[in-house]
Amino acid sequence: MKIHEYQAKELFRKYNVPTPNGKVAYKTEEVEKIADEFGLPVVVKAQVHAGGRGKGGGVKLAKTKEDVKTVSDEIIGMTLVTKQTGAQGKKVNKVLVEQGVSIKKELYLSVIPDRETCSVAIVCSQDGGMDIEEVAAKTPERIITVHVSPTTGVQPFHTRQVCFGLELPKELMKPMSALVKNLYNLFVDYDCSMLEINPLIITEEDDIIALDAKIDVDGNSMYRHPDVKEMHDPDEEDPIELEASQYGLNYINLDGNVGNIVNGAGLAMATMDIVKMAGASPANFLDVGGGANAEAIENGFRLIMSDANVKGILINVFGGILRCDILAQGVVQAATKLGLSVPVVVRMEGTNVEEGRKILADSGLDLVNAVDLADAAEKVAALVA
Amino acid sequence: MSVFVNKDTRLLVQGITGQEGQFHARSCIAYGTNVVAGVTPGKGGQKMDDVPIYNSVKEARAASGANASMILVPPPFAADAIMEAADAGIELVVCITEGIPVMDMMRVKNYLATKTTRLIGPNCPGIMTPGECKIGIMPNTMGKPGNVGVVSRSGTLTYEAVHQLTSVGFGQTTCIGIGGDPINGTNFIDCLEAFEADPETKAIVMIGEIGGNAEEDACEWIKANTDKPVVGFVAGLTAPPGRRMGHAGAIVSGGKGTAEAKIEAMKTSGVHHCENLGKMGDLCKKVF
Numbered sequence: 220m221k222i223h224e225y226q227a228k229e230l231f232r233k234y235n236v237p238t239p240n241g242k243v244a245y246k247t248e249e250v251e252k253i254a255d256e257f258g259l260p261v262v263v264k265a266q267v268h269a270g271g272r273g274k275g276g277g278v279k280l281a282k283t284k285e286d287v288k289t290v291s292d293e294i295i296g297m298t299l300v301t302k303q304t305g306a307q308g309k310k311v312n313k314v315l316v317e318q319g320v321s322i323k324k325e326l327y328l329s330v331i332p333d334r335e336t337c338s339v340a341i342v343c344s345q346d347g348g349m350d351i352e353e354v355a356a357k358t359p360e361r362i363i364t365v366h367v368s369p370t371t372g373v374q375p376f377h378t379r380q381v382c383f384g385l386e387l388p389k390e391l392m393k394p395m396s397a398l399v400k401n402l403y404n405l406f407v408d409y410d411c412s413m414l415e416i417n418p419l420i421i422t423e424e425d426d427i428i429a430l431d432a433k434i435d436v437d438g439n440s441m442y443r444h445p446d447v448k449e450m451h452d453p454d455e456e457d458p459i460e461l462e463a464s465q466y467g468l469n470y471i472n473l474d475g476n477v478g479n480i481v482n483g484a485g486l487a488m489a490t491m492d493i494v495k496m497a498g499a500s501p502a503n504f505l506d507v508g509g510g511a512n513a514e515a516i517e518n519g520f521r522l523i524m525s526d527a528n529v530k531g532i533l534i535n536v537f538g539g540i541l542r543c544d545i546l547a548q549g550v551v552q553a554a555t556k557l558g559l560s561v562p563v564v565v566r567m568e569g570t571n572v573e574e575g576r577k578i579l580a581d582s583g584l585d586l587v588n589a590v591d592l593a594d595a596a597e598k599v600a601a602l603v604a
Numbered sequence: 605m606s607v608f609v610n611k612d613t614r615l616l617v618q619g620i621t622g623q624e625g626q627f628h629a630r631s632c633i634a635y636g637t638n639v640v641a642g643v644t645p646g647k648g649g650q651k652m653d654d655v656p657i658y659n660s661v662k663e664a665r666a667a668s669g670a671n672a673s674m675i676l677v678p679p680p681f682a683a684d685a686i687m688e689a690a691d692a693g694i695e696l697v698v699c700i701t702e703g704i705p706v707m708d709m710m711r712v713k714n715y716l717a718t719k720t721t722r723l724i725g726p727n728c729p730g731i732m733t734p735g736e737c738k739i740g741i742m743p744n745t746m747g748k749p750g751n752v753g754v755v756s757r758s759g760t761l762t763y764e765a766v767h768q769l770t771s772v773g774f775g776q777t778t779c780i781g782i783g784g785d786p787i788n789g790t791n792f793i794d795c796l797e798a799f800e801a802d803p804e805t806k807a808i809v810m811i812g813e814i815g816g817n818a819e820e821d822a823c824e825w826i827k828a829n830t831d832k833p834v835v836g837f838v839a840g841l842t843a844p845p846g847r848r849m850g851h852a853g854a855i856v857s858g859g860k861g862t863a864e865a866k867i868e869a870m871k872t873s874g875v876h877h878c879e880n881l882g883k884m885g886d887l888c889k890k891v892f
Contacts, residue, residue: 303846332706332707332710332786332787334786334787334816334853335816335817337709337710337713337714337787338710339710352858352859368714369707369710369711369714370711370714370715407707410705410706410707412706437705437706437707439679439703439704439705439706439852440705440706440707442679442680443680443705469850471844471847471849473842473844481760482760483758483759483760483761483850484758484784484813484849484850484851484854485756485757485758485759485760485761485784485811485813485839485850485851485854486758486760486761486764486839487849487850488813488814488839488840488842488843488849488850488854489758489761489764489837489839489840489881491842491843492839492840492841492842492881493880493881493882494842495841495842496879496880500842501842504843504849504850506850537760537763537764537767538743539729539741539742539743539759539760539763540624540741568763568764568767569743569745569746569763569767570743570744570745591768591882592764592881592882593880593882593883594882595882596882
């Protein structure tokens with residue numbers, strides 16, 4: 220789960236990671252008040268879950284009182300388009316107002332879990348403030364990666380690797396070591412799946428400050444982080460995906476015309492692929508999960524029907540934990556309640572498949588039966604063509 | 605022959621009194637798996653059907669001689685359950701639980717490095733040697749004894765592949781679901797090594813998906829180490845980058861972990877890539 224920059228910085232302050240003075244505002248008048256309090260210049264930063272905010276015009280420096288009003292009016296309420304938001308962009312409802320700082324040098328630092336080595340990777344570079352993927356592609360030698368095992372935590376040799384790697388002056392090695400240690404602790408304590416500071420700056424006064432902050436917390440760990448759960452911002456999510464998550468369904472909106480209801484993530488992906496191969500295109504990814512009940516199926520059905528692009532639905536279930544009779548009950552329940560406005564192709568196999576087929580056959584509903592996966596994909600593609 | 609599990613496997617079930625634990629323990633028993641004990645802390649001395657329940661894995665192992673464990677406990681308790689089983693000296697631990705925090709699995713993996721225990725999963729359907737032993741949640745109707753080894757990151761895709769294999773007349777030595785999490789116990793290469801060493805296994809089906817580079821590593825291993833024919837499939841060609849596709853590990857990020865790269869690795873390492881999942885059975889018939 221992603222959180223906003225201002226929320227990430229709250230966590231930074233909790234872990235003694237230096238950040239600029241900052242406050243959140245929802246209106247221009249609030250920004251002006253904060254600017255009066257901090258003194259000029261201030262930086263006004265759009266709070267949306269997307270990278271590339273600066274390039275999209277969502278981060279601006281205000282040197283005068285007039286500037287403060289102009290940039291606030293511009294940013295608050297704007298639809299910010301960056302390479303991560305897609306063409307439709309994201310509406311900016313709030314901004315972070317920060318005291319301006321003098322920048323001597325910009326660094327890059329991130330912390331990520333490394334699945335191959337089962338350790339926490341601290342990645343840093345002297346080339347901060349730039350697109351790090353570009354730095355990695357063009358000058359990989361300018362990127363330093365230090366792997367920290369969760370059984371030892373950060374040791375002095377780890378922080379030395381960071382400090383020498385960044386070619387820091389001697390007097391900055393101590394504060395940088397402390398910062399790395401604090402960030403690692405924050406990362407582990409909060410089950411982060413990503414923590415990134417770009418740029419991490421050295422000021423003219425030789426202070427190290429996190430000018431930016433991005434944190435993504437492992438959704439599976441939410442049960443032990445009620446404070447992070449409260450940071451969830453529903454405005455940042457696709458409304459259908461948000462509704463699906465409330466029903467315990469795993470739904471991802473796509474732009475095709477075939478709605479898919481599948482059990483299991485792998486089979487759901489493979490079903491999307493085979494729909495595409497048959498000449499149609501998937502409108503969504505929907506994994507109803509192993510423990511789905513009739514109600515979950517009904518909810519999934521309704522969500523897909525609410526997508527106006529959907530011209531046909533493919534239900535593909537291989538019964539394991541989710542038994543085919545349960546699935547069939549859900550389909551009948553949903554179709555009876557909502558009506559079938561588009562053709563529905565059903566392919567079932569596995570646990571209790573005979574019972575499931577019987578429920579569908581006895582329902583009197585106009586469903587298209589498929590004998591196997593290839594048949595199902597071809598049938599649904601023909602129906603939406 | 606088979607790999608990892610057979611008719612001599614003695615299984616204990618951690619979380620046997622929970623709804624899921626009970627359901628799947630019974631299903632394993634119905635399949636013919638020798639379920640010798642259950643563990644639910646605080647319910648020691650009770651029974652689930654005829655299966656005696658113990659308070660700890662250590663106690664259960666001592667009393668029953670269990671050498672394998674199936675874990676069906678909720679995510680907050682799963683990492684602890686895996687480590688408890690390893691600490692008690694259980695040789696094979698199959699963790700079905702989905703939703704274990706990555707940080708927990710990182711600690712578990714580092715702990716297991718000090719033990720001889722093999723972990724399969726988490727977030728997996730389990731492992732089955734048809735006709736002998738099932739540890740997990742696969743439908744009991746799945747599979748039949750034969751000579752194909754199956755390894756997969758996805759549960760329902762395993763069912764699909766095994767169903768098609770069986771329909772075209774190929775039975776299986778062992779089917780292994782290694783799970784959809786970014787950090788798991790047994791990986792593709794571990795299974796491929798076991799299949800290579802097993803004389804009964806004549807051919808291999810490998811099912812991958814987007815995220816990480818386990819498929820690429822496996823292809824490199826295949827190229828260098830086995831002459832057995834391998835049919836491979838990768839799910840997620842149409843998955844949008846940056847989105848987690850149901851499985852915690854199924855994500856293309858920063859241009860890494862794409863289906864295209866994995867398929868390319870298969871093609872250049874002599875793996876017979878199956879383009880259309882609906883036709884996997886036919887392809888196996890042609891290749892094997």
